Amino acid sequence: MSVILSVRDVAKSFGDVKAVDGVSFDLRPGTITGLLGRNGAGKTTTLRMINGIFFPDRGEIRLFGGDSKDARDRVGYLPEERGLYKKMKVLELLLFLAEIKGRASAAMKGAAEKWLKRFELWDRKDVKLEELSKGNQQKVQLIGALLHDPEILILDEPMAGLDPVNVVLVRRLLLELKAEGKTILLSTHQMAEAEKLAEEIVLIHHGKVVLGGSLAEVRASSGKSAVHVDFEGDGAYLPTLSGVAGGRVDTNHAELALAAGADPQALLRSAMERLAIRRFEVVEPSLEEIFIEKVGESTLEAERTAAA
């Protein structure tokens, strides 16, 4: 398994505040990885370090194995806040952004036109940025991040400020880019969004990685997965099967809680040995549930206590 971006034990403090405290993760080429966390968890600081804006206090960040001279030019970055020259015209700005990524602006005109048209901004190509709406500025910023055809795209809250139609537009685009073999790292606190896009998850909390891995692994590791089975036969023995943490068995229906790390496929095989299975459904907890379980319990608990 090759690694296109590796972050090793990276830390960054601002004064006494440890914004990032020993974060490690890898990006595999051609995947979409979601960097999740609450506000202030250290997502943006991590992305800024990857982009060379902050120097880490310790740890190491390697792009493309660490020996690429033009590594920065092969990365596209969408910052959290809009970072655009407000007085420049849309097309002019985009060509400038491609140029500082080492592309000749003349060669980029075609690509810029293609993207502007796709984002319904072509007729506004000679309008100053400050005259665009926030959502349109965000779209320009996104085009700026991918115009120079980078291999890695780092997107800090790419959906912020977009209307639902644009959200779908961007989501489709990201999946398309992934299909083309691009590697995407996106930060978000919208779990539903991450669930639709990301196959790899890095969940950070108070500057530390609290959960990482593929979406499936993350779900399995949460220990909250359940199996719903409709069957014919005597299912009373089902809760005693290995991998089952407990459950409730009715006449033709059982709801079983899976033990952490248990393989539902193995469970299905054992169940089929003695029962006719009509329906077998793995009910996975949503990312949001996992998220709240991992990082939000204490906060919500505190709130409940306060309310009571």
Added chain:
Amino acid sequence: MKKPWAVFKREYLQAVRKKSFLIMTVLTPFLFGALMIIPSALAVKGVGEKTVAVVDGTGRLAAAVAEGLRAAPADDPGKDAAGSLERPGRGRRATLPGNVRAEYVSAAGRDPKEAARPYLDRLHSEKAGERLDGVFIVPGKAFEDPSLTLTYYSRSSTDLIVQERLGRVVNRALERERLTGRGLNPAEIDALLRDLHVDAVQLTKGGEEKAGGEMNFLAGFVFVLLIFIPVLIYGQEVMRGIIQEKTDRVVEILISSMTPFELLSGKILGMAAVGLTQIAIWVAMGGAFAAWGATAAAAAGVNLGQFLRPTLAVWFLVFFVLGYLINVCIYAVGGSIVNSEKEAQQVLGPVIIVMMLPWFLVMPIIMNPDSTLSTVLSLIPVYTPITMFIRILVSEPPLWQVGLSVVLAAATILGFFWVTAKIFRLGLLAYGKRPTIPELWRWLKVA
């Protein structure tokens, strides 16, 4: 080189396309012209009409005063032709008030102080016709006793020009009277007292003779301003640009794409090109004016050609660029460590005053281009551009000094670039908070 070039292009085009650039470029020469012409015009016309009373205790100066005030410039003939801003031949010095009318009062045998009393009252008279601007008192024994003083009463304590002129007239009259007392006739005295005009000539090492004098002052000031104005305007512009990039967060995109050194060199050189463009336009605009001016100057006996030597143009370019880069780097450091323009003014105010030092010393430097002060200043890199350029303009400093100053200034600029890039890079770490001096120092060491 591609990335600095992209930044250079952007900075240049954005600045040159601005309306304010066009307006500044067109208006500045006119403002300049107005600034230079209006005060001298005022000095000639507005202040010129003065009425003074001369109370003469000796009673023997009536003719001398009348003649002296009428023909005052005759004291130094020839100087007018070169020094006057007006056309030659009018016989009046532009630097002096045009006209002083004197009411002569003979107080022979009386106490001149007593005799002057009614005139002193008229100093503050409300009636326009009666009002006097000054009263000049000559004591009765002025001819006999050289320890006495002449007294000039006026409403303002700074009416130096009239005071000077009346003093000269009376002293000349006293000289004449004393010489007449020794038995010389007036014609002989005139011949004896005739001043010779001093012609200022700069002799170059090559043996070339160049006209010296007042035009050199004027040229010195004009060139100093030409160096200073763009620095002030575009230094601010660079600083504002950097602060803007920080507040707009564009800087994240820039820094994730190139090194701070690449960014700053593109930026600063781009702005330097803007300044040079502006000066080129001014020179072109000035061309027409200069053609007219040169004709006028030639008529006045001034050889303007000596200020427009090609070597001087080269030196101007060299020192303009040096001065520009040094100052802009300072502004860039300022822009890197602060987060708003208001803050920047506070931080940079004192620095700018220190940088302006040569501006306040233009006079002594022009007058003593080879003095220790001038030499030392011209070798201090931040002061080199202006000081050394003035020295080259009005004198011929040793070539090794010129060379050394250029090398020192260039080295300083490289150092400044390096420091600026570091501070700029590290200033970003302090998003939203101005670093303390120890922090700045630590940053310099770390990166």
